[in-house]
Amino acid sequence: MQTKKLFLAAAPAAACIAALGAGAPAAHAADSWTYMANLQPVSLNTPSGAASGHFMISIDGDQATVTETVSGLADKLPTDKKTLNALGIPVAFAGMPFPHVQHIHIDGGGTCPAGSADTNGDGVISTVEGQPAYGKIGTTLSTKGATDASTATDVTKAPGGGSFTYKRTFTLNQATLSAIKNNTAVVVVHGLNPTNAPKASLTTPNSLGVTLPGASKKLALIGTAPALCGTLEKSQMSTMPSGGVQTGGGGTSGLQDQGMFYGAGGLLLAAGAVLTVRRRFAKQH
Numbered sequence: 377m378q379t380k381k382l383f384l385a386a387a388p389a390a391a392c393i394a395a396l397g398a399g400a401p402a403a404h405a406a407d408s409w410t411y412m413a414n415l416q417p418v419s420l421n422t423p424s425g426a427a428s429g430h431f432m433i434s435i436d437g438d439q440a441t442v443t444e445t446v447s448g449l450a451d452k453l454p455t456d457k458k459t460l461n462a463l464g465i466p467v468a469f470a471g472m473p474f475p476h477v478q479h480i481h482i483d484g485g486g487t488c489p490a491g492s493a494d495t496n497g498d499g500v501i502s503t504v505e506g507q508p509a510y511g512k513i514g515t516t517l518s519t520k521g522a523t524d525a526s527t528a529t530d531v532t533k534a535p536g537g538g539s540f541t542y543k544r545t546f547t548l549n550q551a552t553l554s555a556i557k558n559n560t561a562v563v564v565v566h567g568l569n570p571t572n573a574p575k576a577s578l579t580t581p582n583s584l585g586v587t588l589p590g591a592s593k594k595l596a597l598i599g600t601a602p603a604l605c606g607t608l609e610k611s612q613m614s615t616m617p618s619g620g621v622q623t624g625g626g627g628t629s630g631l632q633d634q635g636m637f638y639g640a641g642g643l644l645l646a647a648g649a650v651l652t653v654r655r656r657f658a659k660q661h
């Protein structure tokens with residue numbers, strides 16, 4: 377099915393090139409491309425081979441359909457109180473599917489961070505340390521609601537668990553669309569697996585100073601650091617006419633600084649999601 381789709385997409389693209397060559401109007405319905413990313417473990421953060429994923433985005437005009445599968449990620453949040461406390465996770469979160477906020481990052485180096493991105497040398501690449509490589513958030517790959525920065529940290533709208541399939545069609549913002557076409561778009565899935573993450577990610581508080589509601593200490597790095605990463609690349613030989621690429625830098629002003637990103641909002645929002653759990657907990661005591 378995928379092959380069929382790609383095959384069909386290739387023909388109009390070729391026709392478009394021919395049309396441009398003939399001096400025909402550039403306006404063309406062939407703005408349909410498919411890009412893919414092989415999601416691989418982020419250096420230091422996820423052991424080689426421990427997790428992986430495949431990400432495909434089919435773009436037709438400003439409509440994007442993402443199909444993604446991942447496996448090997450952190451599955452559930454711990455249940456042991458001591459462990460939770462050590463990680464800065466409130467007991468109300470115990471045993472919940474581990475949230476994996478994910479984004480298309482844009483306008484950075486268009487790459488996934490290498491081990492050298494660990495500038496403070498603690499053995500973990502934090503979200504911020506990875507930014508020179510993958511850039512800022514362009515699109516939030518949320519399960520519902522907005523796909524802009526407003527849901528960047530909303531774990532109630534993030535897929536969760538060790539393996540999941542994500543599929544959604546949404547309107548792609550111009551900044552992300554441009555970055556994809558400019559080869560500066562990178563898919564990043566966040567949240568490290570406590571069972572194989574670097575030790576420092578378990579014992580080091582996040583560098584953003586985040587403390588979750590109900591927690592006795594700051595959230596550990598595992599909650600925020602990038603786990604899987606992959607650069608988006610055109611999936612087929614169909615070459616897009618370069619004249620069609622919009623390279624303007626507009627449209628990104630509304631995107632927040634990821635510096636705060638996980639940190640601030642991420643699990644704060646999760647707190648709301650577990651209110652029910654919390655209540656249930658309260659009744660038991």
Ligand SMILES: [Cu+2]
Pocket residue numbers: 477478479480481513564565566
């Ligand atoms: Cu991200």
